[in-house]
Amino acid sequence: MTDSPTLTVDLRSDSLGLALRGALNLHTTPAILNRLAKLPLPLPGRISVDMGGVERMDDCGALVMIRLQRMAREHDSAITWQNIPEHVQEVARFLRLESLPETTRSTKTKPGFLARFGMKTLHVTDQAGNHVAFVGELTVGLFSLFRHPGRLRLGDTITYMQRVGVDALPIVGLISFLLGLIMAFMSAVQLQQFGANIYVASLVALAMVRELGPIMTAIIVAGRSGSAFAAEIGTMKVSEEVDALITMGFQPTMFLVAPKVIASFLVVPLLALYSNLFAIAGGLLIGVTTLNLTPHAYMLQTMNTLTIFDVNWGIFKSAIFAVLIAAIGCFKGYQVRGGAASVGQATTSAVVTSMFMIILVDSILAVILRYWRP
Amino acid sequence: MTSPVISVRGLTMGFGGQTLMENLDFDILGGEIFVILGGSGCGKSTLLKHLVGLHKPMSGSITIAGMRMDPGDTETFHRILACIGVMYQGGALFSSMTLGENVALPIAEYSDLDQGDIADLVRLKLRQVGLEGFEHHLPEELSGGMKKRAAIARALALNPGILFLDEPSAGLDPISSAELDALILRLNRTLGATFVVVTHELSSIFTIAGRVIMLDKKSKSIIAEGDPRVLRDTSPHPFVRQFFNRRPEMEA
Numbered sequence: 279m280t281d282s283p284t285l286t287v288d289l290r291s292d293s294l295g296l297a298l299r300g301a302l303n304l305h306t307t308p309a310i311l312n313r314l315a316k317l318p319l320p321l322p323g324r325i326s327v328d329m330g331g332v333e334r335m336d337d338c339g340a341l342v343m344i345r346l347q348r349m350a351r352e353h354d355s356a357i358t359w360q361n362i363p364e365h366v367q368e369v370a371r372f373l374r375l376e377s378l379p380e381t382t383r384s385t386k387t388k389p390g391f392l393a394r395f396g397m398k399t400l401h402v403t404d405q406a407g408n409h410v411a412f413v414g415e416l417t418v419g420l421f422s423l424f425r426h427p428g429r430l431r432l433g434d435t436i437t438y439m440q441r442v443g444v445d446a447l448p449i450v451g452l453i454s455f456l457l458g459l460i461m462a463f464m465s466a467v468q469l470q471q472f473g474a475n476i477y478v479a480s481l482v483a484l485a486m487v488r489e490l491g492p493i494m495t496a497i498i499v500a501g502r503s504g505s506a507f508a509a510e511i512g513t514m515k516v517s518e519e520v521d522a523l524i525t526m527g528f529q530p531t532m533f534l535v536a537p538k539v540i541a542s543f544l545v546v547p548l549l550a551l552y553s554n555l556f557a558i559a560g561g562l563l564i565g566v567t568t569l570n571l572t573p574h575a576y577m578l579q580t581m582n583t584l585t586i587f588d589v590n591w592g593i594f595k596s597a598i599f600a601v602l603i604a605a606i607g608c609f610k611g612y613q614v615r616g617g618a619a620s621v622g623q624a625t626t627s628a629v630v631t632s633m634f635m636i637i638l639v640d641s642i643l644a645v646i647l648r649y650w651r652p
Numbered sequence: 653m654t655s656p657v658i659s660v661r662g663l664t665m666g667f668g669g670q671t672l673m674e675n676l677d678f679d680i681l682g683g684e685i686f687v688i689l690g691g692s693g694c695g696k697s698t699l700l701k702h703l704v705g706l707h708k709p710m711s712g713s714i715t716i717a718g719m720r721m722d723p724g725d726t727e728t729f730h731r732i733l734a735c736i737g738v739m740y741q742g743g744a745l746f747s748s749m750t751l752g753e754n755v756a757l758p759i760a761e762y763s764d765l766d767q768g769d770i771a772d773l774v775r776l777k778l779r780q781v782g783l784e785g786f787e788h789h790l791p792e793e794l795s796g797g798m799k800k801r802a803a804i805a806r807a808l809a810l811n812p813g814i815l816f817l818d819e820p821s822a823g824l825d826p827i828s829s830a831e832l833d834a835l836i837l838r839l840n841r842t843l844g845a846t847f848v849v850v851t852h853e854l855s856s857i858f859t860i861a862g863r864v865i866m867l868d869k870k871s872k873s874i875i876a877e878g879d880p881r882v883l884r885d886t887s888p889h890p891f892v893r894q895f896f897n898r899r900p901e902m903e904a
Contacts, residue, residue: 304811308764336811336843337776341769372842373776616792617747 285310287317293324294355296346299331302339310342314349321353330361335369343375412609416539419531423540434537442503442538443545447552450498454553457494458482458560466569475569479579482561487584491554492592493640496599499546500632504607507538508628511611512621520612530612539604546600547593554592587651595643602639603632657682657814657846658703663712665695665702671710672698674872678865682813685840685847685860687880689895690867696850697741699867700818703848704738705729717813734762737807741818743799745791751778751802752787758809777805781835797828801835808839814846815839821853833859854898866892 284306288295294317300306327346332339350357362370370376389397423430465481511534514520523530558580565571610628614620656679663676672695680686690696701707703714705723714721716732723729745754755774759765765773771787778784781801791799800820807815820836821829833856840847840860851857857864857880864883866876868891876883876892884896 304759304763308769311765311769337780338763338765338773338811340776341765341772344772345769369842372838373779616790619748 285313287313289318290322292322293326294322295326295328297328297331298342299333301333302335302342304336304338307338307341311345314342314345317349319353321349321355323355325350325355325357326360327357328360329363329366332363332366335366337369337373340369340373340375343370347375408613409609412612413605415531416535416605419529419536420539423532423536429532430540431533431537435541438538438541439545441506442499442542443549446498446502446549449502450495450549450553451556453494453498454486454491454556455560457490458486458557459564460560461485461490461557462561462564463568466564470569475565475571476575476579478565478569479561479571479576480583483558483580483583484588486557487554487588487592489592489640491557492550492596492599493636495546495550495553495596496603496636497633499542499549499600500603500607500629500636503542504603504628504632505625507604507607508610508624509621511608512614512624515611515614516617516621535605535608538608539601542600542604543597546603547596550592550596551589554589591647595640598639598643599636602635606632606635655682656680657717658848659713659715660703661713661715663699663702663714664710665698665707666710667698671872672869673867676712676874678874678877680846680848681863682846683840683844684862685836685849687857687861687864688848688850688867689852689857689864691869691891691895694867694869696867697818700738700816700848700850704736704816705732734810735813736816737810737812737814738816739800739803739807739818739820741822743791743796743803745799745802745806747791750788750790751783751794751805754791754802755806755809758806762810777808778802780808780839781805782831797824797832800824801832804832804835808843811843812845814848817847817849817851819850819852821851821856826855829853829856830859832856836860854896866895 284298284300284302286297286299288297298310302310325346346357349355461482462478466475466478469475469477469481511520514534520530520534523533562573562576565576566573607628610624610631613627614624658680660676660678664671664674665676666672676699688696688699698707702709703716703721705714705721708723717735719728719732721729721732745751746757749757752771752774755777756770759770759773763770774787775784778786781804783798783801783805786794786798786802791802794802804815804817804820807817817836821832824832836847836849837860839845847860849860861880863878864876864880865874866883867873868875875889876887880896883892885893887893887896
């Protein structure tokens with residue numbers, strides 16, 4: 279094998295003689311193409327290429343022939359090939375080199391503004407239809423479960439209760455405890471100026487039980503479980519497992535979505551309660567250590583502040599958030615088309631949409647509450 | 653071209669304490685089409701994964717192109733990877749990339765060609781497998797057979813000396829399957845590449861295989877090695893004759 283030199287150039291005023299030798303492959307071709315690109319322009323009217331010395335040529339080496347052909351055409355030169363060995367001819371025939379068109383540059387053009395606007399609109403309306411269909415299917419499914427509770431997949435539901443609830447206990451506890459601690463700490467700085475230390479207990483209790491407890495819990499659940507639901511169903515979609523369920527006569531909503539929604543509905547309010555407890559404990563720690571409050575005084579103030587309605591309201595919101603998170607996670611999973619990248623997008627979208635919906639619904643409920651119980 | 657490009661010596665493989673095959677010894681010669689056979693679940697695909705270094709053998713050695721396969725030795729491992737191409741059972745095309753991008757990926761990474769030349773080369777690769785014009789399609793838009801052919805085009809991207817194909821014709825219609833066989837034979841002839849193929853398709857075996865080995869689940873060893881046409885008629889092993897004559901076990 280003579281790998282180099284592989285190209286000799288004989289440039290005259292009226293003709294260009296090229297001779298190729300050795301192996302034309304992935305390693306030698308880039309250098310040859312480079313030398314061809316550096317030939318002085320314009321090219322003479324006649325180009326002759328001697329291929330006699332080519333020992334081996336693969337499809338990458340064929341790029342040299344394609345390039346020469348193209349250069350000759352661009353400069354109106356007549357190209358003649360000499361001494362083409364049989365094996366090169368065979369490769370050329372196999373690759374049908376004579377029919378490679380002028381350019382292989384991408385011909386995809388970006389659609390115009392109107393076209394893109396139209397496509398986006400169609401996509402949005404299509405999506406809206408899917409949303410409605412999914413919500414409808416889920417509602418019908420859940421109502422039919424009320425009539426035939428035996429159809430609920432109990433084992434799955436319990437597994438998801440563990441994954442959504444029990445497994446989240448450490449992280450929810452830690453975050454809530456620290457949140458209560460920080461709130462007490464920050465508010466103490468202000469309230470101390472007025473000698474209103476005791477109201478730290480009220481602030482922590484009310485803020486956590488009414489708002490932050492349910493919201494923090496929901497955000498943690500969205501990040502832990504909403505994403506997991508989307509990834510699980512999305513992957514099942516990619517590997518045709520959802521199709522398999524349908525053709526076996528199962529309703530995917532009943533089989534996949536209902537256990538997740540019901541499990542979340544049951545455990546997320548409990549998680550929120552648990553979160554409240556840890557937040558109050560965090561506040562208590564600060565109250566006792568830096569504000570000279572006795573634990574008894576702190577707890578008494580907490581209990582005087584909270585009404586049973588506050589606690590119920592927090593639980594009620596948590597239940598709504600739970601259903602939202604589970605349903606959105608499952609819906610995004612269903613939207614997966616194609617492969618791995620699409621699963622990733624669905625997972626991200628599930629978390630982002632869940633958080634947005636949590637905040638939106640929370641705001642709406644706050645407004646409703648404002649007019650319902652002024 | 654009769655020196656072995658792949659030598660397997662005393663290979664024992666399996667998962668988690670359970671052995672699938674014990675003490676395998678065989679050579680794959682340069683430029684041949686070597687077919688690995690065996691019943692379902694006997695470890696053909698696992699053997700393939702050992703040959704390309706994805707799994708570590710429990711004991712024994714694999715030598716490719718004179719280099720000892722050892723995923724721990726990064727430098728040697730990468731030199732081995734440079735001379736092999738693999739087509740996985742399901743194609744394993746990257747779903748977020750178009751076909752053209754899938755094939756262009758290794759070329760752009762390992763060669764000095766510029767964008768325009770890469771586009772030409774990708775086109776030639778796809779032309780070889782009959783998928784010219786599908787450069788801008790995503791894998792999800794293709795049929796199963798087209799995905800397989802695209803996966804072969806990607807395995808061919810760097811013109812490796814050794815190509816591993818895992819069930820290339822499984823799930824294809826007879827015509828596509830025959831076309832794929834013709835493609836393998838032609839690539840073998842024009843590129844001089846060695847092919848290691850795992851397949852069940854009898855017609856495919858008799859068309860392409862130079863030599864086969866047959867793995868047996870029960871004895872955890874190779875029960876036949878050689879030309880399939882000869883084995884079909886003369887193998888002393890009943891399972892081998894059954895396999896090649898496509899008879900169920902009851903008739904044995």
